[in-house]
Amino acid sequence: MEQQSAFYLSVRSDNIGVIVIDVPNEKMNTLKAAFIPQIREVINQARQHPTLAGLVFISGKPDSFIAGADISMIDACRSADDARKLAEQGQHIMAEIAALPVPVVAAIHGPCLGGGLELALACDRRVCTLDEKTRLGLPEVQLGLLPGSGGTQRLPRLIGASQALNLILTGKALRAKQALKMGLVDEAVPHAILLDVAVKLALKGKRERRPLPLRERLLNGPAGRAVLFRLAARQSEAKTHGNYPATRRILEAVRTGLEQGIRAGHEAEALAFGELTMTPQSAALRQLFFASTALKKEYEAESAPLQRIGVLGGGLMGGGIAAVTAAKAGLPVRIKDIRVEGINHAMKYSWDLLSKKVKRRQLTAAGRQRQMALITGSTDYRGFAQRELVIEAVFEDLSLKQQMVAEVEQHCAPHTIFASNTSSLPIAQIAARAQRPENIIGLHYFSPVDKMPLVEVIPHQGTSASTIATTVALAKRQGKTAIVVADRPGFYVNRILAPYINEAMRCLLEGEPIETIDDALVRFGFPVGPVQLLDEVGIDVGTKILPILEQEYGERFAAPAAFAAVLKDDRKGRKNGRGFYRYDGGSKKRQPDKSLYSLLHIQPQHRLDGALIAQRCMMMMLNEAARCLDEGIVRSPRDGDIGAVFGIGFPPFLGGPYRYMDRLGAANVVNTLANLMHQYGDRFAPCEALRQRAERGENFYNSLTETNTHNDSAA
Template sequence: MSTFTQEIDAQGLAVLTWNDPNGPVNSLAQSAVLALGKAIDDLLANDAVKGIVLTSGKADFVVGANLKEIQTMPQNAETVLNFVRSLHAITRRMEQGGKPIVAAMNGTALGGGMEVALACHHRIAADNPKAVFGFPEVNLGLLPGGGGTQRLARMLGIQAAMPWLLQATQAKAKEAQAAGFINAVVPAEQLISAAKEWLLANPAACVQPWDEKKFKLPNGEVQSAKVAQVFMGAEAMLRQKGMGNYRAPQLILQALYEGCQVPFDASLEIEARYFTELLLSDQAKAMIRTFFVALQDANKLKNRPQGVDKKQFQKIGILGAGMMGAGIAYAAAISGMQVVLLDSTQTAADKGKAYSDELLKKRVARGKMTAEKATITLAHILPTTDFKDLKGCELVIEAVFEERTIKAEVTARAEAVLADDAIFASNTSTLPITGLAEASKRPAQFIGLHFFSPVDKMPLVEIILGQQTNQQTLAWALDFVQQIKKTPITVNDSRGFYTSRVFKTYVLEGMALLQEGVAPALIENAGKLAGMPVGPLTLSDEVSLELMDRIGRQTQQDLGAAYVPHPGDAVVQTMVHELKRIGKKAGVGFYTYPTEPGAKKTLWTGLAEHFPVATQQPDVETVKQRLLYAQAVEALHCRAEGVITRAHEMDIGSIFGWGFAAHTGGVISFIETIEGLASFIANADALAERCGNRFRIPESVRDMAAAGRSFY
């Protein structure tokens, strides 16, 4: 079956339909690019053809490059450059072939798909509510390599093009039309007829503006004072947001700056070279592997147990209507489930439902949902204090206070009214699931579902298997996470599991540095420069030093002599018990939080008295290394102990769970791809000698390196 089919009507208008037989979507696979070139050449050479409509036989138009295939290409500049140049040559033949071409986009057009559409002389989109348009390449460490940087800038002007290219903005059809890179939006059933009408009305519209001799960039040339200021502002913004860690946005700016000063064909060569540089970089390889390949595999439940029928949940129960329980209730209700939200008082249960009401009102105000739909969604939530209301629930999630006795009590009371095949989940972030399952009469149907706060924004759910959890319970838990449109990772039981266990090493290492006399501002800024969302002291305040102290004391009590103290423990003790500075919620922690509107937090001036600053300070690279390596080494111990075994889930969990430096592709990609395993081992050994055994890597990692094996 051919990728392209064509129909030519009596008026000489050809409809070229892209329908790749090799997959569910159209992509810029090498075979498709070659087929597109041949199909365009055939139509351009056919004297009977007066105009061309390029459309799709799939639900979407074209979703972009085939990144899985690109990763299998020979990793050398010549191969990649030749592929990109071949695409550029085809799009230039489309533009300069002497016949008008319309892109009739029935669905989503992203990345390379949108770039092909930009090479057409006119773009019409169906009014499809599911369709989005834009250039997401920067999120994968790349830039648009099919002419997108150059065409979009010449179409919109440099300043207007920047947000689409630098921020990976995706828009609905009418938003893209308002921006200027889609010309018209029509009802889906009128898409092809509208495209043909335009061709008939514009038979000579076969020259792009940038191919006209008198063409000037909209809203100012590169060297104009106005656009020069735009580039200066963009550079400052990138430095502020990305701390210089991301190569792709920097090269997008360079492609715009250099490419918009030269003739169009020369600009395409500039873009091709920068695209190739990025594609062959370790950063892009890591980001593509995590944010494209691994994320797709996780969301598609690639590792779901076989032989278990798919479960579609209709009714669930949530025990505890606090911030976390209320967030889970919202996620389930908006996915169409009936939700029983139970708390010890009706006031607390009602407050939990009100949380969803506020979120739904915001969606209505932003045009993301109709008021009628919001009312129906809110009605899915039943706030109650009566455990009998849990009858008929297929899943109950416990999200009560982190205290074993309370969890045991609600587990028993809920199971008393549940059907035999219902499953029970705990949202605990630290307490071992096997221990909590002791309160259950059916531990095989007991599992951990660790959500992250705020649930409506955080995409990850950590699924924890107890020692007796069966495969059906795991499969159904995965189904539930998929149903609420979250990304799951699966881990085995242990204290702190994977995400909480590794996360704490970041904040504790920050405190260890403070204890050693490193300046608080240096610690905080090094954390952000390393790629973490905030500094470790800020994060400690936000999580709550009091909570960290409570968890730490519980851990020491449970482990007894087996507990291994961390240098940061003493700082927690001092802050909580001696200084009574427990974090942001109290207005005092490592920072002081003013109550005046608009006033900013400041590092507490008393820190120097209790943690004197050393005369000699480490360089920023040393502090960055300690903060990242503390997390990476602990992640390796989690893998060595069998807590989590799949490298791609470790990377996904690290980024979406606790905010590990995203530019590295995740904690395992940081170790293996960015640092290089041999270099990482050497650096970790040096840190262990200097700072202690918390930087000592597992022997299994040395064995793996010696055998030349890879995590991936």
């Protein structure tokens, strides 16, 4: 049976050919190598039309232009040469589009990313919709790659090297108005007239290349270019610390094309694409992509419909939860607090977040009003009778949370789910007095709720399957990545985080300066260091869970004794302006609070090598992660890797704790822990699960491509 084409051509009465892109049986359009003959076929059909005046590429999908290349196609490459040839195929087909004798216009609605934008760049003109779904970008760097179908060559020529490098090195996606201002698109219009405007642009004929803005022209000269690339390299190194080789290759490919011509640029691009595809960093990032995509598809069938949400508590967490429920999920949310001030605080939280979007022109004032209208509040349970799910975000007090369960069961419907945002209390204890324990579940958000992408969903033994699925569905609608974890103290993320931070504190008590500890872990690949992280989370919050973990798991979770002095000195971190760092003055650069050294009776001196500091902290985390999998705290290595990367910023290029241990080898991890144990104490003793893996020569994943079972796109 002949494969149905994803590209088909029709010619209008005005002699404009319309090529519709519609990948069969897929929600989104993605580019695959198998489509190259199909694209060539429609291009040849167009060439043979005697009176053709122009071409328009448009999507047949309701909400997607082209979301990128199929990542599984890239993942299937077995050598750098395979991947290089794949890039060359893409370059050739884009060159054929660019060489067409008639004007070609890309009519863009929805995501136009990676290979999709490269196709649009091969066209003479581009028009996009003003719709919120429309995004344009080259996100390949986020997979440890660079654009491989001419993107590093055409984008700098269209908008200038400075603007192009900013887009390619960050992978960020632009909204319609941003793309228009930058010169990436020629027009941005309402969706209803997209095709009409594209046809008018095609009828204007071929267009000479537009002159670049003055700033870009200055940077395009030899002297300006040298300054630009030197500055870009320095800024890139400061952000990546050499952990992402793709950034260096992007700079090389762009510069080669500008200095030696587009042909040499294409060769450099394809060569770099091939070699980067084979790097462990890109492999890890691609597997994270497959894992998070697979996770999004779980529990879809079992969830109950959600129409109205309740939130108990108008504090920082309650306000954040209400904000993402309204803004991201688009669901009406009712906040209950014992004080009117609490409700007002939560409402202001949402107003401030939305106002920032209005200021950045990401949202209109009318849009802000529409989203705010979804949030209401009360000091009693009026309006809660028909809430399908109520999220409790009150103080970490067991009796108070049990009281909240009783009140929700009294005032809400029998099917209402009660989800507790707790970071330390067992869900089984919260549900202990419940009339309907099957409706009780944990839903652990991370602060700040609007920024942190992960939630932990924690069923207790009696939680129903429907409750789990419906809670996961809400988290997804809120824009979160959800992992289901076991109901044990610390759950997963805080449990692996606590030993990591504790070890950083021990380095500090040995006299290592605050900034060198943080710098060591940032250079290793974390977005912030462990000391700064503790300040951001709140020293009081961060240490509250340690006694619970110590009681459950033993003295490896015990906080260093001297650390009590920090809490006694009323240091809570950023939230009260007193922590390990100073938060006074207008300086953007955070300064360590040196008065802390005298408080802890230490003389700061940089003695430890940064690599050793990172190793000590990391090995404590890896050892605990191995225990978590062995004890069933996480369902799989995949969930554990996603939880660590999305929850605490574990370096994405390492793929997560389990992929990183597979890369190191269990035997090497055990030997490193044993050496640290002899030097620093029994807390580094390798756990039994790790020892057994090392003896058997087993990995955590059965194979390095275990999670690659989905055809999805991002590049």
